[in-house]
Amino acid sequence: MAASAPSSSAAEPEPNSAYLRPPTSAYDSWCGVAHGCTRKLGMKICGFLQKNNSLDEKSRIGGSFKERQSSKNVLSCENRDPRFGHTETDFSNLFARDLLPAKNGEEPTMQFLLEVVDILTNYIRKTFDRSTKVLDFHHPHQLLEGIEGFNLELSDQPESLEQILVDCRDTLKYGVRTGHPRFFNQLSSGLDIIGLAGEWLTSTANTNMFTYEIAPVFVLMEQLTLKKMREIVGWPGGEGDGIFSPGGAISNMYSVMVARYKYYPEVKTKGMSAAPRLILFTSEHSHYSIKKAGAALGFGVENVILLKCDERGRVIPADLEAKIIDAKQKGYVPLFVNATAGSTVYGAFDPINEIADLCEKYNMWLHVDGAWGGGLLMSRKHRHKLSGIERANSVTWNPHKMMGVPLQCSAILVREKGLLQGCNQMCAGYLFQPDKQYDVTYDTGDKAIQCGRHVDIFKFWLMWKAKGTSGFEQHINKCLELSEYLYTKIKNREGYEMVFQGEPQHTNVCFWYLPPSLRGMPDCPERRERLHKVAPKIKAMMMESGTTMVGYQPQGDKVNFFRMVVSNPAATKSDIDFLIEEIERLGQDL
Amino acid sequence: MAASAPSSSAAEPEPNSAYLRPPTSAYDSWCGVAHGCTRKLGMKICGFLQKNNSLDEKSRIGGSFKERQSSKNVLSCENRDPRFGHTETDFSNLFARDLLPAKNGEEPTMQFLLEVVDILTNYIRKTFDRSTKVLDFHHPHQLLEGIEGFNLELSDQPESLEQILVDCRDTLKYGVRTGHPRFFNQLSSGLDIIGLAGEWLTSTANTNMFTYEIAPVFVLMEQLTLKKMREIVGWPGGEGDGIFSPGGAISNMYSVMVARYKYYPEVKTKGMSAAPRLILFTSEHSHYSIKKAGAALGFGVENVILLKCDERGRVIPADLEAKIIDAKQKGYVPLFVNATAGSTVYGAFDPINEIADLCEKYNMWLHVDGAWGGGLLMSRKHRHKLSGIERANSVTWNPHKMMGVPLQCSAILVREKGLLQGCNQMCAGYLFQPDKQYDVTYDTGDKAIQCGRHVDIFKFWLMWKAKGTSGFEQHINKCLELSEYLYTKIKNREGYEMVFQGEPQHTNVCFWYLPPSLRGMPDCPERRERLHKVAPKIKAMMMESGTTMVGYQPQGDKVNFFRMVVSNPAATKSDIDFLIEEIERLGQDL
Known part of the structure; x- marks a missing residue:
C-alpha cells in the first residue's frame, strides 16, 4: 500500500474510470x-x-x-x-x-x-x-x-x-511487509501462500489443541508431524515426544523444565529447594531465552553459565568442561547444556558431538536449540552441520523461521516419552476426563504449560503436503546459496569488513560497511565510535525510505554491524545486489 | 461439511446442473x-x-x-x-x-x-x-x-x-464446528466474523510483536487496548502495564513471576534459594494453571495451598486467613493469592474485596484470574460480581473466552509499571538496540518470557471498533440471560438436579440429568456409581450423533455432572431447548 512507484506489471488502463489504476492482474x-x-x-x-x-x-x-x-x-x-x-x-x-x-x-x-x-x-x-x-x-x-x-x-x-x-486497509498500510523480497530484518520472513491459506483455515476452524475431542484432525496432524520431525532428527523410529509451543523461547523453557523433571522430579512438588544448586550451560552467543528460562523457572540467571565461543561463534567444548568441573568443585550440580544449532547473530553451529560426549561423561541433559538452524536438517547438503543432534535429549526447532511457516510455529521435541506429561500434568477433571469414549492418550493438554493452545500445526502440515520434504530442501539450499552469493560479493569489496572470517555456516552474513570517510583510518577509539553509529544511521534511513530492512547489533566487544539473513523464498540475487547498493547509497556520505 | 440434512434456507434449484445443491445464498x-x-x-x-x-x-x-x-x-x-x-x-x-x-x-x-x-x-x-x-x-x-x-x-x-x-475440505469436514449455535463444550465458542476477518489480516501481515520496528500499528493497538482494559478494571487513569500472552495459563504464570519479582527481585539472579519458602494461595475450584505455574516456576505444587470454597464454589476468606497464619507459623512466607473471577466449572466469583483486605493485612500480592469472568466487566449489570478487582495487583482477562474473540487472546494486566520489564528483561542486543531512530520504549519484547510473540491484538481491537464497548456489553448480557433461561427451565424440571443451589453467577449451569431408571432411587453408592456414568454416556452419544456438545466432569466428591456454559453469540433459547431435548432423548433409557 505504501508504494510510491507504479506497479511493475501495468497493462492497458481501463478506459471508463479515471480513478482506476491500470489493471495489474x-x-x-x-x-x-x-x-x-x-x-x-x-x-x-x-x-x-x-x-x-x-x-x-x-x-x-x-x-x-x-x-x-x-x-x-x-x-x-x-x-x-x-x-x-x-x-x-x-x-x-x-x-x-x-x-x-x-x-x-x-x-x-x-x-x-x-x-x-x-x-x-x-x-x-x-x-x-x-x-x-x-x-x-x-x-x-x-x-x-x-x-x-x-x-x-x-x-x-x-x-x-x-x-x-x-481500518483494515490502514492497518496494512502503516505496517511492515515482512513478506517483501527485500525484507531481511528477522529470522522469520517471507509470506508462504500455502501457509497463509492454512492459517486462514485455522482461524476459521477456531479451535483448541488441548483435547482430541474438539481438535481431532489437528491433534493427529501434530502427532504425525512431530514424529516425522523426530525421524529427521535421527531418533530411532521417530520415537519420543513433543509439542508445538508459542515460540522458541517457550520451547527452550520446556527443555529446561523437562531436564529438571528428569533428574529432580521432586522439584515439581517441593520446589527448587528440594534440589541442589543446579547449573545450566549455554554459549555467550546463544539465544537469551535460556537465561529467561533460568530466571523464570527459579534457577537464577547467575546459575546460567555462559560458555566461550571461538571467533566464529561456536562454543569451545574445553571451556564447557572446565566450567562443569568448576561448578562441581563448588558443590553445584551441572544439569543441562544448551548447544545452539544456528546462533541468532552469527548463524553458528555448536559442535554437538563434542558437547554430547561431555554430557554423557558428566550425566547432563543435552538440549539442542535449533530454532533457527533446525531447518537445515531438511537439506541433505547442509544437515551435517547438526551432526550429533540425534544424541540430544531435547530439540527446539522453529518451522516459522528457516522453513518459512507463518508465525507462530515452534516445536519442542523430547527423546524420552512421558517426561512432558509427567512434568506438566495436573489432571484437570473438566478437560481430561478419563471416561471419554475415545482413546484419551490423544488429549495433549496435560503435556503443556498452557491450558488452551492455539492450532499452530495446520499451516505447517499443509505446507509439508504441498511442498514435500523435497520442497523444503530446495528452499533451504536456495537460501544458503543466496547468502553464499552475498558473502562472496562483499568479502573483498571495498568498504566492507567481515565480522568473522570464512564462509558462514548458516545464512547469516555479518559485516561492517565503512563509509569512504572511515576507510583507511587505523583502528582507534574514534574509528570504533564512528563505525558504531554507521549501521544505526543507515538502518534509520532505510526505514525512512522504506526500500529494504536488515538487522544490526553489537556483539561482545564488536561495535554495531549488519546481520544479513536469508529465509525469504521471494529473495533473489537481484535483491541481494539491491541491499548492497542501498547500503552504499545511504552510507556514502556518513 | 458434515451436514446430513438439507440447508434450511433453500431457494429455487438451479435448473441446469443436476449435481448442484439448491442455491443457499x-x-x-x-x-x-x-x-x-x-x-x-x-x-x-x-x-x-x-x-x-x-x-x-x-x-x-x-x-x-x-x-x-x-x-x-x-x-x-x-x-x-x-x-x-x-x-x-x-x-x-x-x-x-x-x-x-x-x-x-x-x-x-x-x-x-x-x-x-x-x-x-x-x-x-x-x-x-x-x-x-x-x-x-x-x-x-x-x-x-x-x-x-x-x-x-x-x-x-x-x-x-x-x-x-x-485436504482443506477434509480437515474441516472431520473437525468440530466450535462456532455452531449448539456447541457449548468450552468456555471459548462462537465464530465472530469481525474477529475472523481480523485474524485473516493478522496472518497476512505475518509479523511479530517484539518490536515497534516490525509491528508499529499492532504494538500501538496493544498499548491502547491494554490501557482501556485497565481503565475498565478501575485502575486510575488506566495506568499500569500489561501484555497479551498465549493464553490464560501463561497470563497466570506471569502474575506469579511478577509477584515474586516484586517481593524477591533477587530470585531473578540467584534463583529460588535466595528467597524463603514462598506460598501461593488459590481456591480448590480455581484453574489448574496456578498449580502449573507453581510447579514450573520452582515453588513446588505443595506450596500452592488450596483454599476451601462454599457450596457455590467461592473461596471462604476465613479459610484463607487461617492458612496464611498457619503458613507464617511454619516460617513460610505467604506471597500471593489468586482470586478467581468466574471459576471454570461453577462460574463462581471469589469475594475479591474480602481477599484484598487480607492481602493488605498480610502484605501479599493479589491476583485476579478473570480469564473467564473478566468479560463481565464490560456489563454495567454484571460487573459488580468483580467488585474489588481494582484493588488487585494483577489481572488475567481472556477476551477469547466470554468476549468471543477468536483464539488466542489473553491479557495479563499489572498495576505497577516496570515490573514486567524488570522481571523479564535480558536486553538482547540483536532485537532491542538502544540506538534506533524511534522511541524504543515501544519495543515490548523484553517484557515477555517469549521472544517472538504472535499478534493477538488485532482481531480484538477490530472487534472492539466494530462492536463498541456497548456491543460487548450486549453480548455479555445476552449470554447471561440465556443461562438464566436454562437455569429457570431445569431447576424444577423432572429428572434434573442442580449441582449447587441458587442462580449461577456466570453462565455456568451445572446439573445432573437423571434417567428415569435413577429417579426416586435413594442416595447410595450404587446410585452415585450409576449417575457418574450418565453424563459420559450421553456425551459420547451426542458426539456420535453430532447434534450438540456440552462438557461434563466430576468436582470434589460430586460425581460427573454436566457443565453448560454460554459464550456463543449464535446461541438462542431454541438451542438451549434443543440441548435439553437432546439430553433427554439420549439419556432416557440409561
Missing part, C-alpha cells in the same frame, strides 16, 4: 471485460474488486477518510442494473450486529468477508512487487495522533463496516 | 443469473463458487478423491467461452512452487486463495446453519487409517494444489 482484466460487453452481470464481484483497488489508490496518494468515502461515487462499476436487485453493498449502513449469526446475516457476512479478502489479496500482490515499499515508516507519536484519519482509539459505540474496512 | 443466485442471461461473463468467479459447492456436495455424500475429481466434468459452469482465455484453473497440474513468488505466480496465487476462501465461506455458512452437524465424529484410529482417502501422512514429494484443496 487477471481480475482487473475480467472487470474490464465485464465493462466491455455488459453491465448486467458480474457487477457485484467486479465492483468489489475495482472499488477497493481505487480506494487503495486514494489511500496511497493520501486523502482523508471522508475523501476516500466520496471517491466511491465516481466508480463506473457502481452503475448497476436495478433489475438484479444486487446493488453495491453500502457498508456504511451495516454494522457487526448485521453479520452472522444475525437473521439474514449470511449475505452481508459473505460480502464483508469478500471485501476483506480483496484487501488482503491486493496486499499480497503488492508485497511481492518490488516497486512497493517494504514499509511506510511513522513514529509512534505520529500514528497515535491519527494519520489521515486512522484513529486507533476504541470507543463505546460501534463503527460501520465501511469504517472497519478502512 | 446470494452468490449462488448470481451464478444462476449468470447462466440465465449469458455464459460469457463472470464465469470464472461463478465457476469457482459452483464447483466447490458441488465438490462439497459430493464430499458430503461420500465418494473417493477420484470420484470427486471426476465430478467436475458435469458442471455446467465449466462450459466456457474460449474467447476470454480464462479457462477453469486446473489445480491438479499446479503446485506450491507455481504460486508467488514464482514468476507468473500471481494469477494462480489469486485463484488458489479464492478457492480456499470459497471453502471457508461455505464452511462458515454451514456452521451457522442448525441443520449442519456440530461434528462428524471418528476415532483416532479411523482418521489415522485414512477415511475416504484423507491421508494425514507427510511425504517427500509435493502434492498438487487440487489435493491441497481437498
Whole structure:
C-alpha cells in the first residue's frame, strides 16, 4: 500500500474510470471485460474488486477518510442494473450486529468477508512487487495522533463496516511487509501462500489443541508431524515426544523444565529447594531465552553459565568442561547444556558431538536449540552441520523461521516419552476426563504449560503436503546459496569488513560497511565510535525510505554491524545486489 | 461439511446442473443469473463458487478423491467461452512452487486463495446453519487409517494444489464446528466474523510483536487496548502495564513471576534459594494453571495451598486467613493469592474485596484470574460480581473466552509499571538496540518470557471498533440471560438436579440429568456409581450423533455432572431447548 512507484506489471488502463489504476492482474482484466460487453452481470464481484483497488489508490496518494468515502461515487462499476436487485453493498449502513449469526446475516457476512479478502489479496500482490515499499515508516507519536484519519482509539459505540474496512486497509498500510523480497530484518520472513491459506483455515476452524475431542484432525496432524520431525532428527523410529509451543523461547523453557523433571522430579512438588544448586550451560552467543528460562523457572540467571565461543561463534567444548568441573568443585550440580544449532547473530553451529560426549561423561541433559538452524536438517547438503543432534535429549526447532511457516510455529521435541506429561500434568477433571469414549492418550493438554493452545500445526502440515520434504530442501539450499552469493560479493569489496572470517555456516552474513570517510583510518577509539553509529544511521534511513530492512547489533566487544539473513523464498540475487547498493547509497556520505 | 440434512434456507434449484445443491445464498443466485442471461461473463468467479459447492456436495455424500475429481466434468459452469482465455484453473497440474513468488505466480496465487476462501465461506455458512452437524465424529484410529482417502501422512514429494484443496475440505469436514449455535463444550465458542476477518489480516501481515520496528500499528493497538482494559478494571487513569500472552495459563504464570519479582527481585539472579519458602494461595475450584505455574516456576505444587470454597464454589476468606497464619507459623512466607473471577466449572466469583483486605493485612500480592469472568466487566449489570478487582495487583482477562474473540487472546494486566520489564528483561542486543531512530520504549519484547510473540491484538481491537464497548456489553448480557433461561427451565424440571443451589453467577449451569431408571432411587453408592456414568454416556452419544456438545466432569466428591456454559453469540433459547431435548432423548433409557 505504501508504494510510491507504479506497479511493475501495468497493462492497458481501463478506459471508463479515471480513478482506476491500470489493471495489474487477471481480475482487473475480467472487470474490464465485464465493462466491455455488459453491465448486467458480474457487477457485484467486479465492483468489489475495482472499488477497493481505487480506494487503495486514494489511500496511497493520501486523502482523508471522508475523501476516500466520496471517491466511491465516481466508480463506473457502481452503475448497476436495478433489475438484479444486487446493488453495491453500502457498508456504511451495516454494522457487526448485521453479520452472522444475525437473521439474514449470511449475505452481508459473505460480502464483508469478500471485501476483506480483496484487501488482503491486493496486499499480497503488492508485497511481492518490488516497486512497493517494504514499509511506510511513522513514529509512534505520529500514528497515535491519527494519520489521515486512522484513529486507533476504541470507543463505546460501534463503527460501520465501511469504517472497519478502512481500518483494515490502514492497518496494512502503516505496517511492515515482512513478506517483501527485500525484507531481511528477522529470522522469520517471507509470506508462504500455502501457509497463509492454512492459517486462514485455522482461524476459521477456531479451535483448541488441548483435547482430541474438539481438535481431532489437528491433534493427529501434530502427532504425525512431530514424529516425522523426530525421524529427521535421527531418533530411532521417530520415537519420543513433543509439542508445538508459542515460540522458541517457550520451547527452550520446556527443555529446561523437562531436564529438571528428569533428574529432580521432586522439584515439581517441593520446589527448587528440594534440589541442589543446579547449573545450566549455554554459549555467550546463544539465544537469551535460556537465561529467561533460568530466571523464570527459579534457577537464577547467575546459575546460567555462559560458555566461550571461538571467533566464529561456536562454543569451545574445553571451556564447557572446565566450567562443569568448576561448578562441581563448588558443590553445584551441572544439569543441562544448551548447544545452539544456528546462533541468532552469527548463524553458528555448536559442535554437538563434542558437547554430547561431555554430557554423557558428566550425566547432563543435552538440549539442542535449533530454532533457527533446525531447518537445515531438511537439506541433505547442509544437515551435517547438526551432526550429533540425534544424541540430544531435547530439540527446539522453529518451522516459522528457516522453513518459512507463518508465525507462530515452534516445536519442542523430547527423546524420552512421558517426561512432558509427567512434568506438566495436573489432571484437570473438566478437560481430561478419563471416561471419554475415545482413546484419551490423544488429549495433549496435560503435556503443556498452557491450558488452551492455539492450532499452530495446520499451516505447517499443509505446507509439508504441498511442498514435500523435497520442497523444503530446495528452499533451504536456495537460501544458503543466496547468502553464499552475498558473502562472496562483499568479502573483498571495498568498504566492507567481515565480522568473522570464512564462509558462514548458516545464512547469516555479518559485516561492517565503512563509509569512504572511515576507510583507511587505523583502528582507534574514534574509528570504533564512528563505525558504531554507521549501521544505526543507515538502518534509520532505510526505514525512512522504506526500500529494504536488515538487522544490526553489537556483539561482545564488536561495535554495531549488519546481520544479513536469508529465509525469504521471494529473495533473489537481484535483491541481494539491491541491499548492497542501498547500503552504499545511504552510507556514502556518513 | 458434515451436514446430513438439507440447508434450511433453500431457494429455487438451479435448473441446469443436476449435481448442484439448491442455491443457499446470494452468490449462488448470481451464478444462476449468470447462466440465465449469458455464459460469457463472470464465469470464472461463478465457476469457482459452483464447483466447490458441488465438490462439497459430493464430499458430503461420500465418494473417493477420484470420484470427486471426476465430478467436475458435469458442471455446467465449466462450459466456457474460449474467447476470454480464462479457462477453469486446473489445480491438479499446479503446485506450491507455481504460486508467488514464482514468476507468473500471481494469477494462480489469486485463484488458489479464492478457492480456499470459497471453502471457508461455505464452511462458515454451514456452521451457522442448525441443520449442519456440530461434528462428524471418528476415532483416532479411523482418521489415522485414512477415511475416504484423507491421508494425514507427510511425504517427500509435493502434492498438487487440487489435493491441497481437498485436504482443506477434509480437515474441516472431520473437525468440530466450535462456532455452531449448539456447541457449548468450552468456555471459548462462537465464530465472530469481525474477529475472523481480523485474524485473516493478522496472518497476512505475518509479523511479530517484539518490536515497534516490525509491528508499529499492532504494538500501538496493544498499548491502547491494554490501557482501556485497565481503565475498565478501575485502575486510575488506566495506568499500569500489561501484555497479551498465549493464553490464560501463561497470563497466570506471569502474575506469579511478577509477584515474586516484586517481593524477591533477587530470585531473578540467584534463583529460588535466595528467597524463603514462598506460598501461593488459590481456591480448590480455581484453574489448574496456578498449580502449573507453581510447579514450573520452582515453588513446588505443595506450596500452592488450596483454599476451601462454599457450596457455590467461592473461596471462604476465613479459610484463607487461617492458612496464611498457619503458613507464617511454619516460617513460610505467604506471597500471593489468586482470586478467581468466574471459576471454570461453577462460574463462581471469589469475594475479591474480602481477599484484598487480607492481602493488605498480610502484605501479599493479589491476583485476579478473570480469564473467564473478566468479560463481565464490560456489563454495567454484571460487573459488580468483580467488585474489588481494582484493588488487585494483577489481572488475567481472556477476551477469547466470554468476549468471543477468536483464539488466542489473553491479557495479563499489572498495576505497577516496570515490573514486567524488570522481571523479564535480558536486553538482547540483536532485537532491542538502544540506538534506533524511534522511541524504543515501544519495543515490548523484553517484557515477555517469549521472544517472538504472535499478534493477538488485532482481531480484538477490530472487534472492539466494530462492536463498541456497548456491543460487548450486549453480548455479555445476552449470554447471561440465556443461562438464566436454562437455569429457570431445569431447576424444577423432572429428572434434573442442580449441582449447587441458587442462580449461577456466570453462565455456568451445572446439573445432573437423571434417567428415569435413577429417579426416586435413594442416595447410595450404587446410585452415585450409576449417575457418574450418565453424563459420559450421553456425551459420547451426542458426539456420535453430532447434534450438540456440552462438557461434563466430576468436582470434589460430586460425581460427573454436566457443565453448560454460554459464550456463543449464535446461541438462542431454541438451542438451549434443543440441548435439553437432546439430553433427554439420549439419556432416557440409561
